[in-house]
Amino acid sequence: MKNKFKIIILLSIFYFLFSLQASATSLNLVSQTNEIDIGSQFQVDLMLDAEGEDINAIEGSIIFPKNLLEIKEIYTGSSIIKFWVERPQMNAEIKFSGVIPGGFSGVLSPYYKGGRQGKVFSLIFAAKTEGVGNVAIKNAKVLLNDGQGTEADVRISNFQFLISNQIPSSTFQAPSSKDTNPPELFTPEIARDPDIFNDKWFLVFAAQDKDSGVDYYEIAEKRGSNITQNYAELRWQAAESPYLLEDQKLKSYTYVRVIDKAGNTRIVYLPPTVPWYKKWPVYILVGLGLVVVLLLIRWLWRKSKSQKNLF
DSSP states (O other), X not given: XXXXXXXXXXXXXXXXXXXXXXXXXXXXXXXXOSEEOTTOEEEEEEEEEOTTOOEEEEEEEEEOOTTTEEEEEEEOTTOSOSEEEEOOOXXXXXXXXXXXXXXXXXXXXXXXXXXBEEEEEEEEEEEOSSEEEEEEEEEEXXXXXXXXXXXXXXXXXXXXXXXXXXXXXXXXXXGGGGOOOOOOOOOOEEEOBTTBGGGOOEEEOOOOOXXXXXXXXXXXXXXXXXXXXXXXXXXXXXXXXXXXXXXXXXXXXXXXXXXXXXXXXXXXXXOOOOOGGGSHHXXXXXXXXXXXXXXXXXXXXXXXXXXXXXX
């Protein structure tokens, strides 16, 4: 009996040591409160704990009981995600997918002392009626920044809550009410790829907003010799990256307007661009012009020299 007990203890120790060495990350749904009054709003943050790993990309979805909660806002401000493949939207199932160029290994988090977590995005919910439920993470996947897209083990921590009319009303304030700063400066790029838009020219762009988060983008194209300062005259249309350019000859100014969730705006632009292989007629004309000028100079020099010899 004693030997059996010793074996169980040894196996438990080995299992504990092995668990410490295994590479893993965690996705956690956290909030300042889990007891909410009916009609009150509260914030739930999706946090990534790299736990010593270097993370390159994450994806998954968030589900919640629609009979108890109503999703009011989604904020991506201060997100560790630099490029959204699928930006979270206010749907019954909130899907998300994003990339972290250069990787993420952890930042100090205010939620856990000594913890190193990064915010993915924030959800603002309103409590509809009394009940108990949870906001849960589904189909989560985390990829390592190892050049091979290795999938890391993921531990999930969901958020459980209680809604009751016996709980004092909260004084929750949405992040957007304090945001007066425009999104950060960014630089769009024009590119083409045989696998995207049938090898046509397209625009790629990604802006960041550290306060309330990016809400949406608009794009306008206009031909002309000078950039316009009257943005109201432009024909703006909603857009997502990558965006297929209307002017495939690249002779237009391309304007990109990004608006954050607080209504702040930033506009950037790209001047007309002509691919080098479409400029060869110009190069030929310039080259011929130089040849003509050189021949003229040579002829004038010889004529001047011959006139001097006559005297």
